[in-house]
Amino acid sequence: MNLRVGIDIGSTTIKAVVINELDETIYKTYLRHKSSITTSLINLLKDIEKSFNGQKMFFNFTGSASMFLAEGIKRQFTQEVISATEALKHEGDDFDVCIELGGEDAKIIFFNGKNIEQRMNGTCAGGTGAFIDQMATLLDVDSAQLNELAKNYQKIYPIASRCGVFAKSDIQPLLNQGATHEDIAISIYQAIVNQTIAGLSQGRKIKGRVAFLGGPLTFASELRKRFIEFLDLKNVFVPENGEVFVAYGAALVANETSSTIEELIKCVIKYDKVDRRNQKKTLKPLFETKKDFNDFKNRHNQARVEQVDIELYSGNAYLGIDAGSTTTKLVLINEDDEIIYSFYSHNKGNPVDMVKKAMYEIYNLTKDRISIKSAYSTGYGEQLIKNAFNLDNGEVETICHYKAAKHFLPEVEFIIDIGGQDMKCFKVENGVITTIILNEACSSGCGSFIETFSTSLGHTIKDFAIMALESEKPVDLGSRCTVFMNSGVKQAQAEGASPSDISAGLAYSIVKNALYKVIRAVDVKAEFGEKIIVQGGTFYNNAVLRAFEQEIGTEVIRPNIAGLMGAFGAALVAKENTKENSTILNKEQLDNFTYKTRNAVCKKCSNYCALTINIFNGKKFISGNRCDKGAGIVSDKNKLPNLYLYKYDKIMSYTSNKEKTYKAKIGIPLVLNMYENIPFWFTFFDTLGYEIVYSDRSNKAIYELGQETIPSDTICYPAKLVHGHIENLLKKEIDYLFYPNIPYNFIEKDYRDNEYNCPIVAFYPEVIGANMDNVNLNTFLDPYVSLNRIDYFIKNIQSSINNKMKISKKELKNAYNQAIKAYKDYREDVLKEGKRSLEYGIKHNRNIILLAGRPYHIDPEVNHGIPKLLQSLGIVVISEDSVNMYDDQKKVNVLNQWTYHTRLYDSAKYISKFENANLIQLVSFGCGLDAITTDEVKRILEENNKLYTQIKIDEVNNLGTVNIRVRSLLSTMKGVK
């Protein structure tokens, strides 16, 4: 009897199936390998041996983690998508699509008769099992519990699906705002559905008979349900043994070499002994000797703040609460700034409960001996906690951290804080914070990553950190993002790295990420000074601390309360601002404390903010709103000049006259450069007698309309939105769809090197034509034109439209001239409004922010309401194109060859002259050109003694991080003065 064995080794699990001649499964097994692949494999083989002693069998390996192994032991290997396809074909020939989600890969197979198309996710993609694990950790549940939670949802929140890092920064603020775990659980599943569609379908419909494979789809019933409901699937297949299905496929085609299990085990043992590690990718050990380690430990034990036994203390006390992204911290100090009580806990997605618990503990321990004189909150959940417990006030976290750091090192020059989710760095000069650096989406990789990872490898974070210290050959894991690091770890596992080498490697990569990607300092000492405080929970990990010192080549101070610094700082701030008595809820009030949340959508404007309404003891606290309207406050702030809103309304005012009779209807999508060129195109076609129909105002639903036709998932969100706008337009009655390719923009300044549009803005119509089946190419007008020269313009426009619309040259000429005039009028109007706004801000002593982006950043779905948020903070908002003609930044250190970017440089220089003006650059994730412009804008501002702030935006809808950034900027504006 010829038995066949399929062994599937993935990033976290190992699966095996033995089948007989009739293709029947006679043995199957499934286990987590916890990164010791060979050991797990040997155990598994021994187990199989018990049932099939001494028999010769055909072995076939599949799965990415077995790729090198199979090669090393010279056994058959089948790529896992092929294995899955084999298994499916065996199941039946009527499948249309197969979706397989694995630990770290997502795959899709389209069956179309003989022609099978298989795809895997690209490098930048969440939406996999590891993603679910990471997200579940945020809720402090495992993936099975996550599925249970999802059963009782009421509301789906938009959560970024592109990558785990983005999703996290969406989820954490939601948690802190009080969204329910049930709703978040379902939203995570929806994010995976979106990612699968946007990342993998690429223009093909997921319909017909669909098979679901892989761990997450096998085990999570609610995830399957999400797919079924969202895609409206009628015929779904979930294999009985879904978890070993791929292994079964491999077994089906196992036919190359046969051996006994004993022989195979021998091969594996031999293979295990060979050092396969890629030497060039090995880093130096954290500690060379035991003495090094002891010296290090003793040195760091010195930075202490004293703790006093709460039972022995009586007198005044001051409370600081830091409601961070993943953890909640409380510190109670006495008159001598000693700690009488501290609390540190994972917030389990519910900071309010945590704080309540801690406060009870305080009241129980202190009885009446201690009187809290003042209480402050800080961090993500600052407002929530302040309102819930009636604290005296809140303070932005940057200030709190600085206060705490100063306590340990009064002359501190540089503070770096690595927390669970974010990383903050401050430079301090003459007692004021002069530079704030916060991590961006694509440069993340913080503490929670190590935590998630250690858990998935089956170790506690503490043990995992200790293991790192013993590592002799730490693995170099790269340092871009957690998704990349995950696969770096996968590769290291496959090469046989030990868990301790992986742990040390992770410590290094977090440090390198912080230094080279976030801070972007080559020489920290030279650029930021030698008086450095490191803090944040992540630095409790000695491996990270050591790696940091190794990498910058100097010793730093880590306070013994590294993870409590925000709360400690808040307590210090509270103490400084003591009034008579604190307003904080007393024990009795706490006993009666009730807390309810519900969700609502604000309908007061077209932003449709998803609100969370918290009711604390009958007192309402609304979060999720962008402006005061949402919070139910009547305010005159919405009268403040705001160029983003102004421009949007202005662009929308170019509408066809309902009374007029037109020759035909032309549809124009509201996308990318159209937000600048509509005055031109509208006037042009209106003059020629054509009615213009626009796509609707952007929102998530419009995006989703087109997401399955997006060919590249790493492109910027404004480009992805084009697909939805086109679909939206096609639903309207239009005769033509007009979307031109415009490689060259207008020339606004003669010293520029060129006047290009970025490649995406210039040529996106090509992608639309090639990827959207619903677009009728016969009525799709996508000429290549430049608006700069009338003769060539007419030639090009004619060649595109002539056989459809008969228009004479003379008419075209006239229309062009009208259109150019309309465009120029529009620009002048915007510039005039820019000047007026600036003057208004100066006259009324308002903070002014130049929100520097691109024309399409006025789209509220792209800017996520940031202009409104700024307005609600009492800020006058101007745009880059509203002041760029008032100054010239002739000298830039890069090619000044994109018109929109020239505006950034010129306007940055201009606003530097105004004391109460600052700049925030909006950068769309994936914008390659901004990798070049941001440094230049930063340089121009810094040369003029202004701070540079950047906000990266994508699908991400939540403004929690934006809030912190803006408030930090505002707080330093105070400092600068």
Add this chain to the structure above:
Amino acid sequence: MAKLIYEDSRVLFTKEMKKEYLILIPSMAPYHFDFFTDILGSEGYKAEILQNHSFDLINEGMKYSHNDICVPAMLVIGQFIDAIKTGGYDIHKIAVMISQTGGGCRASNYINLIRKAFLKANYGFIPIISFNSVGLERNPGFKITTRMTFKLTNALIFGDILMQVVNEIIPYEINKGETMEVYKEMHNLLTKSFRYNDIRAWNQPKKLIDKVVKRFSEIKTDKTIKKPKVGVVGEIYVKYSPLGNNNLEQVLRDEGCEVITPSIFDFFLYTFDSIVHDINKYGGSKKSKFKNYITVEFVEKRKKVVAEILDKYGFTKPIPYRELKKLAKGFIGYGTHVGEGWLLTAEMVHLIHNDIPNIVCTQPFGCLPNHIAGKGMLKRIRDNFPESNIVTIDYDTSATEINQLNRIRLMISNAKKNM
């Protein structure tokens, strides 16, 4: 010692430096660039193609470049800085050189990014020479003369020939290693043509090429072995540079494939031709249009000769540029010529026409032009050619080999099955 002279805070490469300085050039396309040392040498410069490729290089690139910049910039910067730090050069007697196209993609800015990186690393005194044909950043000590242009043209043609014949023979050679031995021998033979400083520099190579191709055709091969053919297209740096693409050519060969990499020369013709296109389309100087048009025609003549020689000895006959251009029609507009633009699409169509539906489309992570001309055109290509078996691979310093290899293997598995 040469004095440092600045123009707008840019260190110039002076005439004195021409004698004293060593010019470092990043490695990009080994088959082609290896000739540059000899060409520059024959023109009185000292030059060296960098061969460093250690892991430290990536770390240096990461340190000295922007987080979101594409991988070619990061690697070139890393390669320079690593070489300067560890290469044992007299750092006050070196200059570096980088090509600059002037197109709408971020690559036109690499030189500025290198300059910024050098400043950050305190190497601000090292001159950076822009190698371009559009008159960006002139230097008194470096001039692309007509004679040098001829030689460079030949070098690119030689490179294309060597790349093609080696790729066609090596998977089938009977005596392992013979092809690469012949390659070395022929490479040296070809460099001899650069010694001439008169018209022979242009004429001589024709005979040489015949000799070289003939020599390769004599290598014993076993064509009864059936191997899947895999085309490699994409962004120019990651397509050709083993450093950029984790040694893709070798990986594919090890997986039992024959590799086909399209001509680098067509890329240069395409850049000249695109200038002509834009002047026709949007207006511009007639003189420049004529100059660029003539260049394309002139070089095409040489390519034609080469094509016939290759054909004569049984190698695949390369497609003329104008023919290749026609293949993009119906897929993408000629106006899309940022980065590889329509040429990339045309190359994929050409491969499929030649029964090579198996393609690796390479690009740096987040490459802007490839969103359009690469990934953006795949659906149209698949709709027209259902047999196409294309995998797109993003390259990044942090992307792992195992993920790339896994995707490549999926493509190869299908290729083998379809044979």
